[in-house]
Amino acid sequence: MRDDPVVTALVARAAEHDQDAWNELVERYSPMVWAICTRYRLSRHDIEDVNQNVWLRLVEQLGNLREPAALPGWLATTTSRECLRVLRAERRNDRFGSAPDELPPRLDAALIEEVIIVAERNAALRAAFAELPAQCRQLLAMFIGDPPRSYAEISVILGIRHGSIGPQRARCLERLRRSASLRAFLDDEIGSTPAERSGGEQRA
Amino acid sequence: MRDERDDDQLLGALREAMRARQAVPFEIVEAAKGAYAWHNIDAELAQLTYDSSRDQERMASVRSESASIRALTFTSAHASIELEVTADSLLGQVMPPGEGTIEAQTRLGATTAAPVDEIGCFSIEPVPAGQFRLHCHTARGLDVVTGWITL
Numbered sequence: 001m002r003d004d005p006v007v008t009a010l011v012a013r014a015a016e017h018d019q020d021a022w023n024e025l026v027e028r029y030s031p032m033v034w035a036i037c038t039r040y041r042l043s044r045h046d047i048e049d050v051n052q053n054v055w056l057r058l059v060e061q062l063g064n065l066r067e068p069a070a071l072p073g074w075l076a077t078t079t080s081r082e083c084l085r086v087l088r089a090e091r092r093n094d095r096f097g098s099a100p101d102e103l104p105p106r107l108d109a110a111l112i113e114e115v116i117i118v119a120e121r122n123a124a125l126r127a128a129f130a131e132l133p134a135q136c137r138q139l140l141a142m143f144i145g146d147p148p149r150s151y152a153e154i155s156v157i158l159g160i161r162h163g164s165i166g167p168q169r170a171r172c173l174e175r176l177r178r179s180a181s182l183r184a185f186l187d188d189e190i191g192s193t194p195a196e197r198s199g200g201e202q203r204a
Numbered sequence: 205m206r207d208e209r210d211d212d213q214l215l216g217a218l219r220e221a222m223r224a225r226q227a228v229p230f231e232i233v234e235a236a237k238g239a240y241a242w243h244n245i246d247a248e249l250a251q252l253t254y255d256s257s258r259d260q261e262r263m264a265s266v267r268s269e270s271a272s273i274r275a276l277t278f279t280s281a282h283a284s285i286e287l288e289v290t291a292d293s294l295l296g297q298v299m300p301p302g303e304g305t306i307e308a309q310t311r312l313g314a315t316t317a318a319p320v321d322e323i324g325c326f327s328i329e330p331v332p333a334g335q336f337r338l339h340c341h342t343a344r345g346l347d348v349v350t351g352w353i354t355l
Contacts (some may be wrong), residue, residue, distance in 0.1 A: 019240055028234040031224040035230060044229075049252060050230050052352050055239035089253055095315055122221035129218060144219035173211050176218070 004069055004120070006181065011068035028127075032119035033079045038113075040083040042105055046090075050082040064094070072116045080107050120163060121185050128179035128185070136172035143169065216279055218280040235335075235352065237309055247339060250278035250285055278338075278350040285338060285348070294331055296338075298324040304342030308332045311352070331355065 007028075011113055014022035033054055037047040060073075065071060087103055107115075129137065138158060141148040155162045176182065205281065254277035276288040287296040301324030307317045308328050318328045320342060339349045 014240075014243075017243065019237075022240040022243075023237050026233060027225075030228050030233050030236050033236075034228040035224065048232065048235065049351065052235055052239065053249070053251060055236040056242060056351070057240050059242050060249070062243065085251070090258065116245060121217070122224050125218050125221035129222075129255065140215070140218065140242075143215050144222055170211060173214050174341070 004184075006111040007071055008068040011062065011065055011071055015062040025058075025071075028123040029075050029119060031122060032076060033113060035080045035115060035119070036076060036107065036112075037083055039107060040080075040087065042083060042086065046083075046086045050079060050086055053082050054079050072120055073112075076112050076116050076119075080112060124181045124185050125176075128176050131179055131181065132172065132175055136168075136175060138163075140172055140176075166190055172182065213258055222342065228303065229255070243351070247341075247347045248280045248282060250280035250283060250350045252346050252351055252353075253277050253279040253284075260277055274320065275353065276353065280348050281345055283340075283348045285350060287338070287353075289331060292330055294326075296328075298326070298340050298342065298346070298348075300324070302342035302344040302346060303345075304340060306340040308336045308338055309337045310334055323342040 007025075010021045010025050010028075010196055014025060030051075033051055034047070042050065054075065058075065061074075065074070070199070083104060084103065091103070129140070139154070139160075142154045142157070149157065150164050151162055154160065154165055160168065211321045221300070256273075256275040265342045266294075276287040276289070278287070284299045287294060287300075296306075297312075298304075298306070298320055301322065302320070303322050304320040305317055306320050306328065307315050309315045310332050311334060314332070316328055316330075316332060317339055318326050320326045320340060324342075335352045335354050337350045337352050341347045
């Protein structure tokens with residue numbers, strides 16, 4: 001488990017009545033909770049139920065987490081357990097035989113670990129992006145939108161000369177790489193050469 | 205020196221990170237933030253263990269009088285709360301029984317309190333608007349809170 005000082009600090013602050021720190025934890029990890037729920041193919045109603053219980057349990061546990069850095073793992077396994085609880089309850093109450101016969105299998109430890117790694121990397125990327133100057137955020141947003149903008153469009157929208165878009169993009173990405181939030185992840189994953197990479201991007 | 209492929213890869217990772225966050229509905233994130241209101245409240249959490257509306261969804265075409273009353277059960281390690289939702293009130297019973305107070309608390313912080321009688325029965329009027337949860341404590345030391353309820 002990666003020992004992330006940011007998460008440790010957020011947990012400590014949240015345990016001391018700091019709603020902002022709590023909100024930041026939610027921002028970081030709600031995509032992971034969501035991703036696990038969708039892997040179990042829960043209905044929206046069930047996801048709301050699971051989501052609520054997971055975060056309430058965390059509220060209860062805030063003062064007791066001995067290793068705050070283990071929080072993502074705790075959240076992931078708690079979410080997985082809650083998903084199975086909801087699915088089992090549905091089967092128990094199913095008087096009309098419309099629930100599927102088989103419960104979906106519990107996500108195995110390796111898959112959970114992968115979801116956690118993706119979630120932590122994504123959280124680090126978003127944090128690093130948020131720290132960029134506004135100009136960089138505007139420019140990079142053009143490239144990551146759906147669909148990405150062409151250089152010609154970017155030139156018009158942002159009023160940047162066509163020829164300087166490429167160099168500015170490279171500079172902004174370099175700033176992103178240098179961000180403290182991201183550096184730990186870059187060493188082993190993003191930005192290494194394709195030959196060094198194993199498996200490529202995993203979708204959560 | 206970084207080559208273009210490194211940059212494309214980083215952009216791809218950033219795109220995926222942003223999409224993962226955008227995929228989470230606003231209400232889900234807000235509910236998670238709202239859970240913090242329960243920080244340092246020393247109550248046991250009772251989970252939803254039965255919801256009659258889930259049966260009704262499966263009976264889509266069947267309409268009957270009884271289907272209009274929603275029944276919910278919340279269970280914790282030491283207690284359970286049975287709830288029936290009528291047009292103008294929440295009727296319920298707490299187990300184990302005992303005199304006390306039950307409070308419906310909405311997301312926005314509004315509360316409606318009602319007494320719990322010696323056999324654990326209570327009636328809350330009117331039905332709270334929007335999402336709410338029930339917090340019950342009895343003289344015998346029961347202190348239990350339900351998950352959020354959406355009617």
